Every structure is written in structure tokens, then in C-alpha cells.
Amino acid sequence: MKILYDSVMPYAEAFFGHIGICEPFELGKISSEALANADVLLTRSTTKVDASLLECGNNLKFVGTATAGINHFDTAALDDKNITWTSAAGCNARAVAEYVLAALLYLAEQDGFLLKNKQIAIVGVGAVGKQVADIATALGMQVVLYDPPRAAIDANFSSSIFEEVLQADIISLHAPLTHNGQYPTKHMFNSDVLNSMQSSQYIVSASRGELIDTQALLDMNDDCPQLVMDCWENEPYISTDLMSRCRLATAHIAGHSLEGKARGTSILYDKLCAFLGVEKQHSLAEFLPQMDHSHELTACTQSFAHQNLNQTSLSSLVKCFYDIENDDSFFRQHMAKSESITPIRKNYPIRREFDAVDISVDDAADKLTLSSLGFSVS
Known part of the structure; x- marks a missing residue:
């Protein structure tokens, strides 16, 4: 064979x-x-x-x-x-969820808000969306779940309506690309939808870039929502004009x-x-190797045995595993000289997931929270 x-x-x-x-x-x-x-x-x-x-x-x-x-x-x-x-459905669900967490913590730090005071709408509640929902719940966020196709076949799942999605502070996209049926996702965020949103809202694109109408975003000038874009329309030849408007921009590597x-x-x-x-x-x-412990990572993981978990300390811990700003910076530098995201994806230095290293935690509540976020705790 x-x-x-x-x-x-x-x-x-x-x-x-x-x-x-x-x-x-x-x-x-x-x-x-x-x-x-x-x-x-x-x-x-x-x-x-x-x-x-x-x-x-x-x-x-x-x-x-x-x-x-x-x-x-x-x-x-x-x-x-x-x-x-x-x-291999679901293979990268944990990695994408960790990418979303890193993005949320970055935005919260930059814009000075607490995630527990925000509402997040998750569009598409499959393997990835479910894990993002679990993380958001562990952070104390109010979670809106939107997935009418799943609700139609799963008696145990109830979907919110789309109008509720559009009221959320943060909208995280995890739906597949579909063109037909009662709920097609191609350009579900079209001009009408985007213009109904506020510039203070956030959209995280981490499923298929075609869920958002790129031209509609560009036509909004400075009025468009705050954008975290990992998945783009017309990959690998993406809109660099749109990239310049993003708070975070990466090369479709959330699951890598x-x-x-x-x-x-x-x-x-x-x-x-x-x-x-x-x-x-x-x-x-x-086959999975043990994760190399850098001095910074060792210091981060050891510190949780002696301090209480809060959003600031969690952000520091996540950065030790995955610093999303590095991917954003490298992406912008590369795209200033190229039209394609392919070389970045092909040569992306693969990161490790949160559970690759055990973290020693004394406080029982902190241990439960970190475990809910995907960390391996002892």
C-alpha cells in the first residue's frame, strides 16, 4: 500500500x-x-x-x-x-480557543476593561466554539451562543437569535463557510449588519474569512468595529488595506x-x-516532546504557587506560552513586502498548547479556573 x-x-x-x-x-x-x-x-x-x-x-x-x-x-x-x-474535525479546537483567549486578554489590557464585565457572542458552536464558550465562562463573561443549524439537529442545544449576537461587546466567529440553506454564512457580516454595529464592539475572525464582507468593512472607513483577523477573505492574497485597520492581524495560524x-x-x-x-x-x-522550559516560562508557572489569579497575572501567564503580539508584528512586517500569507503559514514556528507544562497552584479556586482555561495544574 x-x-x-x-x-x-x-x-x-x-x-x-x-x-x-x-x-x-x-x-x-x-x-x-x-x-x-x-x-x-x-x-x-x-x-x-x-x-x-x-x-x-x-x-x-x-x-x-x-x-x-x-x-x-x-x-x-x-x-x-x-x-x-x-x-480531522476538532483537531485544532484547543489551539484556536487559546488564540482567542490571548486576543481577548490583549484587548482588555490595551483598552482597560475587565473581561468579566463583557458579553461575548460565539457564532458557530462546534468543537472550537464550544471550547471558546468554556473559556469565556471560566473568565466570568456573559456568553451568547448562536448556531441555528446545530439547534435544528440537537434537541439539547438552544441558539440565540442573530439580533442578540449584534448586541454583544465581542463577537467571535467559529462557523463553517456555507453558501446555501436557511442560514448561509457567506458574508453573514455584510454591509447592513456591519453598519448596525458600533465602533466600540469587537469582532474576532478565527474560522473562515468569507464570513465577513471585506469590501463592506473597507467602505466603513473609521466606523468599523474593532477587528482581530486571523482568517481572511481571498486567502492567500488578502487585503492589506483591511490589515492596516486591525487591532490584531495574523496569518490564519490560530490553530497552528x-x-x-x-x-x-x-x-x-x-x-x-x-x-x-x-x-x-x-x-x-x-511522539509529543516535552516542552522546553525557558527561564521566563519557569518563572511564570512557579509564581502561581504564591499569588492569586487575576486578569493581569493570567495575561502574563498566557504571554509566556503564546505572545499574540509577536505574531501580529511579524505578520505586518512580512505583508509590507508580500501579497501572500502562504510563506508565513508554511514556516510558522509552531507553538505549544497550555497543557504542555504543569503549573503548581495552591489555591483551589485558582486551580479550577486555570484547569477550565486548559492549563495543566497540580
């Missing part, structure tokens, strides 16, 4: 080596001819799997993406060739933690083993 996999999938050779012959491919260098003798194709979101690519893939039985989204899959073309396809990427590999491994009826021989815990 021949398995082709994207070279940036962590630990792919280690996971899949016992199943078949594994061969990596580089971004942009996979061709239809390369699939001629392949049985399995494992990609990330940068590989568009369509009828053209599949033309020579007559032996393909299984195609998977080590990402949560499948917008790069032509599922009809895959179905036409009777190819089983799947994704080592754990998030490796979890994508691990999920596809589990699914391929199930598809083939092969017994699993590996688990993710075998």
Missing part, C-alpha cells in the same frame, strides 16, 4: 509506516500523475483535492485532510470515484499549535486503521 502525505504533517511517517510505504509531498508539488499508484492521500488545507487532481488516482481508496475544514475538498468528485474521504497539527495526523491514523481493519500500534502521546 502506498500512502502519500503532506510533508508538514507531524509524525506521519511514524504513525503510518507500519501500514504501507509512506511518501511525503511538498506544498504545491502534488500532481495527478503522482497519484497513479497511490492508495491513500493525506493532505492539509493547502492542497485542493478536485476532479483534476483525482484524474489519475484510480487506485485511491481513502483521502483525508489533517485539518478541521474540508473547503479544499471537492466532495462530489471524491464520491464520483467512490473514494472514502474524511477530515504542535498539538493541533499532530492531533490532525493522529485522527487520520485512527480513521485509516478503522477503514482498513488494521490494529492501531501508535498513539499521539508517544
Whole structure:
């Protein structure tokens, strides 16, 4: 069995080596001819799997993406060739939620407010939205959940109405991109919606850039809401004019933690083993390395044994794991000389998630809060 996999999938050779012959491919260098003798194709979101690519893939039985989204899959073309396809839904949910937390703490620090006094609306309550909601709840924020499609199929979930979303102080976007149906998400934040908002409100774009109409934002001049943009319309060639209006701007890297990427590999491994009826021989815990402890990180984690948790100390702790300002600064510097975000995404120095290091905490309430935020506490 021949398995082709994207070279940036962590630990792919280690996971899949016992199943078949594994061969990596580089971004942009996979061709239809390369699939001629392949049985399995494992990609990330940068590989568009369509009828053209599949033309020579007559032996393909299984195609998977080590990402949560499948917008790069032509599922009809895959179905036409009777190819089983799947994704790693939820693999980067924790990383995206931690990105949102870092952004919220940054905004709160810069603008001088307490998050516990703010209301946040979460648009799209899937794997990512659920974790963002859990974090917001742990911070004491008032949480509005908006996901009518989920409410239609989940009797245990109740969705707020869109008008309630637009009244929130902060709106965090985690919905998939859809074009049809009763609740299409393409440009759900169009000119009318955006003009109904206040410039004091915040929008965090961390799902699909097409949920927001870029031109509508640009037409608002200085009246648009405060923006945190990780996902952009027309990626990888984004609007640098819009970037200049953002409070924080990053290169669609919210989910790019080592754990998030490796979890994508691990999920596809589990699914391929199930598809083939092969017994699993590996688990993710075998491969994740221990996190290097910098002096700053050690000082941050040790300090929680001797101080009470508050928004200021939490912000300092989060920065030790992930300083979102660094990503913003690097992104702006790169985009001043480039039109594409691809090089940043390809060479992004993968960060670790909050639970990569144990934190010693004495206070029981602080321990519970930090645990709810995703930290590993003892």
C-alpha cells in the first residue's frame, strides 16, 4: 500500500509506516500523475483535492485532510470515484480557543476593561466554539451562543437569535463557510449588519474569512468595529488595506499549535486503521516532546504557587506560552513586502498548547479556573 502525505504533517511517517510505504509531498508539488499508484492521500488545507487532481488516482481508496475544514475538498468528485474521504474535525479546537483567549486578554489590557464585565457572542458552536464558550465562562463573561443549524439537529442545544449576537461587546466567529440553506454564512457580516454595529464592539475572525464582507468593512472607513483577523477573505492574497485597520492581524495560524497539527495526523491514523481493519500500534502521546522550559516560562508557572489569579497575572501567564503580539508584528512586517500569507503559514514556528507544562497552584479556586482555561495544574 502506498500512502502519500503532506510533508508538514507531524509524525506521519511514524504513525503510518507500519501500514504501507509512506511518501511525503511538498506544498504545491502534488500532481495527478503522482497519484497513479497511490492508495491513500493525506493532505492539509493547502492542497485542493478536485476532479483534476483525482484524474489519475484510480487506485485511491481513502483521502483525508489533517485539518478541521474540508473547503479544499471537492466532495462530489471524491464520491464520483467512490473514494472514502474524511477530515480531522476538532483537531485544532484547543489551539484556536487559546488564540482567542490571548486576543481577548490583549484587548482588555490595551483598552482597560475587565473581561468579566463583557458579553461575548460565539457564532458557530462546534468543537472550537464550544471550547471558546468554556473559556469565556471560566473568565466570568456573559456568553451568547448562536448556531441555528446545530439547534435544528440537537434537541439539547438552544441558539440565540442573530439580533442578540449584534448586541454583544465581542463577537467571535467559529462557523463553517456555507453558501446555501436557511442560514448561509457567506458574508453573514455584510454591509447592513456591519453598519448596525458600533465602533466600540469587537469582532474576532478565527474560522473562515468569507464570513465577513471585506469590501463592506473597507467602505466603513473609521466606523468599523474593532477587528482581530486571523482568517481572511481571498486567502492567500488578502487585503492589506483591511490589515492596516486591525487591532490584531495574523496569518490564519490560530490553530497552528504542535498539538493541533499532530492531533490532525493522529485522527487520520485512527480513521485509516478503522477503514482498513488494521490494529492501531501508535498513539499521539508517544511522539509529543516535552516542552522546553525557558527561564521566563519557569518563572511564570512557579509564581502561581504564591499569588492569586487575576486578569493581569493570567495575561502574563498566557504571554509566556503564546505572545499574540509577536505574531501580529511579524505578520505586518512580512505583508509590507508580500501579497501572500502562504510563506508565513508554511514556516510558522509552531507553538505549544497550555497543557504542555504543569503549573503548581495552591489555591483551589485558582486551580479550577486555570484547569477550565486548559492549563495543566497540580
